[in-house]
Amino acid sequence: MALSPSLRRTLPIVLTLVFALLLGVSVSLVQHPVAFLAWAVISLVATAAASIFCWRALDEVAREAHKTAWMWGGSFGMVVAFLAFIAAEHHWPHLLETGLGGGRSPADLVELGLIGVVSAQLVGYLLVWAGWWIAKR
């Protein structure tokens, strides 16, 4: 069965996202520390390989959109998250201690920081990516 050109471009992206999601969920289900680390490394390598497959399926205009989105959206999102955490630490510490993470331990706060920064980067990335395509219409 011959796939249409648009499906040939879209399918690797969808499969990679599903693949990464399944691996992410499976990693969180592994309890033993060594098995967890081993499976996490395998998942990381597998997801990286799938991402290369996905990247090669994109044309140069789509690649440019992703590169621009990561450069500007990802960087700006990271800076916004840093500023938000610094502001919260100095002026609204109760937000960090009780409101956002649900825990007070250093590990909870580190987890909150990581998830917060990556989430802000993703939001910035998605906004710039969508804006880039809207501007090129």
Place this chain on the structure above:
Amino acid sequence: MKNRLKVLRAERDWSQGDLADRLGVSRQSVNAIETGKYDPSLPLAFKIARVFDLPIEAIFQDEAA
């Protein structure tokens, strides 16, 4: 950079999707190039020239020149 993609497509009665399939890119990419909002790389410009069987300078014109 200006280009004659729309005219060349019309002469051949090709849709943006038809040209996209011939170039191996998305229809949105063809639209971005055609409207002058994205300048293609040299490899893609050469590919476009091959598809239309024309020299690159017959398709793309540098506005600064």
